[in-house]
Amino acid sequence: MGEAIRAIIREHGRLSVDVDTLGDEADLYEAGMTSHAGVNVMLALEDRFDLEFPDRMLRRSVFESVAAIRAAIEELQAEG
Amino acid sequence: MSTLLLEAGCALQAERLAAVERIGRELAGPNADDVDRAARFPREAVDALRRERFLSASVPVELGGWGCGVAELGAMCEALAQHCAATAMIFAMHHIQVASIARHMGGSQRLRRYLEDLSERQYLIASVTSEVGVGGDLRRSVAAVEVSGDRFVLNKDATTVSYGAHADDLLITARRAPDAAPNDQSLVLAHRADTALEQTGGWDTLGMRGTCSPGFKVRAQGYADQVLPEPFAEIASRTMVPYSHLLWCSCWTGIASAAVGKVRKAIRAEARKKPGTTPPNALRLAELMTGLQTLQQSVRAACTDYDRICAAPGAKETLSSLAYAVRINNLKVASSQSAAQIVTQALLAGGIMAYKNDSPFAMGRHLRDVHSAALMVANDRLLATNASLLLVLKDD
Numbered sequence: 001m002g003e004a005i006r007a008i009i010r011e012h013g014r015l016s017v018d019v020d021t022l023g024d025e026a027d028l029y030e031a032g033m034t035s036h037a038g039v040n041v042m043l044a045l046e047d048r049f050d051l052e053f054p055d056r057m058l059r060r061s062v063f064e065s066v067a068a069i070r071a072a073i074e075e076l077q078a079e080g
Numbered sequence: 081m082s083t084l085l086l087e088a089g090c091a092l093q094a095e096r097l098a099a100v101e102r103i104g105r106e107l108a109g110p111n112a113d114d115v116d117r118a119a120r121f122p123r124e125a126v127d128a129l130r131r132e133r134f135l136s137a138s139v140p141v142e143l144g145g146w147g148c149g150v151a152e153l154g155a156m157c158e159a160l161a162q163h164c165a166a167t168a169m170i171f172a173m174h175h176i177q178v179a180s181i182a183r184h185m186g187g188s189q190r191l192r193r194y195l196e197d198l199s200e201r202q203y204l205i206a207s208v209t210s211e212v213g214v215g216g217d218l219r220r221s222v223a224a225v226e227v228s229g230d231r232f233v234l235n236k237d238a239t240t241v242s243y244g245a246h247a248d249d250l251l252i253t254a255r256r257a258p259d260a261a262p263n264d265q266s267l268v269l270a271h272r273a274d275t276a277l278e279q280t281g282g283w284d285t286l287g288m289r290g291t292c293s294p295g296f297k298v299r300a301q302g303y304a305d306q307v308l309p310e311p312f313a314e315i316a317s318r319t320m321v322p323y324s325h326l327l328w329c330s331c332w333t334g335i336a337s338a339a340v341g342k343v344r345k346a347i348r349a350e351a352r353k354k355p356g357t358t359p360p361n362a363l364r365l366a367e368l369m370t371g372l373q374t375l376q377q378s379v380r381a382a383c384t385d386y387d388r389i390c391a392a393p394g395a396k397e398t399l400s401s402l403a404y405a406v407r408i409n410n411l412k413v414a415s416s417q418s419a420a421q422i423v424t425q426a427l428l429a430g431g432i433m434a435y436k437n438d439s440p441f442a443m444g445r446h447l448r449d450v451h452s453a454a455l456m457v458a459n460d461r462l463l464a465t466n467a468s469l470l471l472v473l474k475d476d
Contacts, residue, residue, distance in 0.1 A: 015261075029311075030261065039472055055403050058403065059402070
């Protein structure tokens with residue numbers, strides 16, 4: 001799943017560095033992801049993983065790193 | 081006991097609001113036309129606010145202020161704006177800065193001491209967020225703060241700095257470090273004494289002329305712990321953006337009620353001449369009141385709502401949610417449009433007496449001031465942000 005998340009960030013996150021140079025915990029916003037790019041990442045994740053992030057998850061902290069995104073997706077998939 | 085405290089608190093609030101109303105009536109109002117004509121700083125009213133300790137109104141009580149929340153500050157802005165919109169806007173912008181420090185200074189001893197000093201000496205803080213190259217985009221910077229040892233240096237070419245030449249201190253946005261991305265920002269407190277300001281333009285505008293907001297090249301330095309410890313992204317979403325929109329909306333509401341107030345007086349004067357007949361444009365007044373009341377209620381409710389969220393558990397999550405960002409942007413767009421519409425209708429209802437600049441019912445200044453509302457953070461920018469956020473927001 002990590003690779004799929006990274007592929008989406010690479011395509012839509014508009015980072016100022018290559019996502020592969022960042023660890024799973026690295027702050028994506030610090031790496032240059034704007035809130036607009038963040039929205040595109042969310043949309044692409046919803047499409048790729050066939051899920052919808054509820055409003056309670058639409059917060060900066062939920063999308064701030066690869067690890068945080070993975071945790072959010074896993075939580076939604078577990079809820080099924 | 082708690083009821084007593086509550087009553088004591090309400091009495092204090094009422095007393096403070098009455099004092100602001102008096103400053104508005106006695107100093108801001110009588111000077112408003114001169115401030116507007118000369119595009120000069122409203123020093124009489126600001127000096128009075130300073131003398132009566134209103135510049136520390138939003139500083140927490142334990143640091144020497146009154147700990148006013150947004151609802152109380154909003155009421156003060158509304159009261160001032162009825163007399164002089166520029167004074168109200170300066171008061172609003174100052175408290176946006178104070179609150180940004182007070183709510184995000186973490187354990188910084190230097191910033192705590194600064195707020196204590198501010199309470200004692202009534203410093204006025206100006207905001208330096210706009211910049212050549214990014215314009216009014218709050219969440220991007222070109223300039224970077226350079227920290228070396230216990231000192232920082234920051235040079236920024238700002239496009240508009242309201243009352244920059246009259247401020248004691250500045251709060252500046254900048255990239256966190258020279259190698260940081262444009263949106264990876266910090267907020268930096270710079271003292272006027274350690275800052276060189278070179279004015280780069282004029283401020284000859286349609287309205288809000290007394291805010292004196294030309295561009296400045298800012299060269300600041302100071303201690304490294306004048307950089308606020310929290311990332312600006314957090315400060316912006318939880319404090320600076322909501323405070324700005326709520327207090328600005330309160331100012332515009334005040335402008336709208338001043339305009340409606342004048343129409344009211346004009347129509348009453350007409351009615352007194354012919355008792356027994358309702359003047360035909362009294363209907364327009366009734367219509368205006370509908371719009372004004374709706375505007376007042378929605379702005380005041382949003383202010384109270386913000387204070388309530390801040391006092392509740394989970395405040396951090398609620399305020400930094402996309403849902404709240406959309407809500408607060410909507411309030412700004414709707415209020416700025418509605419205030420301008422009300423003042424325009426007031427001009428029509430007031431007729432020629434409102435059109436004349438030398439009449440007691442003159443609408444000119446209000447009309448010019450209120451048109452700043454749609455531009456200060458352009459409504460289109462906010463709508464574009466909302467359009468993007470609504471793609472993912474479910475409103476569930």
